[in-house]
Amino acid sequence: MRPRRRNEARTLVSASVLLAIGLALAGLALAGCGASSSAAQKDVSVTACRGASQPRPEAAGTIVNRSSKVSSYAVRIAFEDVSGNRVTEGADTVARVSPGHSAAWSTSGVTSAKGEIHCRVASVSRVALPGG
Numbered sequence: 001m002r003p004r005r006r007n008e009a010r011t012l013v014s015a016s017v018l019l020a021i022g023l024a025l026a027g028l029a030l031a032g033c034g035a036s037s038s039a040a041q042k043d044v045s046v047t048a049c050r051g052a053s054q055p056r057p058e059a060a061g062t063i064v065n066r067s068s069k070v071s072s073y074a075v076r077i078a079f080e081d082v083s084g085n086r087v088t089e090g091a092d093t094v095a096r097v098s099p100g101h102s103a104a105w106s107t108s109g110v111t112s113a114k115g116e117i118h119c120r121v122a123s124v125s126r127v128a129l130p131g132g
Helices: 002-033 037-043
Strands: 044-050 058-064 071-080 086-097 102-108 118-128
Touching (some): 037 044, 037 118, 044 071, 058 071, 058 086
Antiparallel strands (some): 044 058, 058 102, 086 102
């Protein structure tokens, strides 16, 4: 009975090691599909920023996909007061932008804000789509 338990233990350890290696490789593959915020941030511009006259601040802009692959984007905007303090933030996603093409995005703050508001691109995540 003892040899059988050792074989089962070895099989379990081998399966665990293979699973860990597989998960690590999958993580590396996914990491390679997305662009860091700083690289993708150049693709995003703010074309409108409205604050004081709205119940919640609003921002809108354009994404120009400068990569060579069809990509999705997640844009996070910081709404800041005149001193640069973050008052609220908003986010939008654009599911599919072809290389060299542009797409519009828009968002509003999650809370209200008073006074003059400035809109700043806080972060951008660009992910290349499979088959794109």
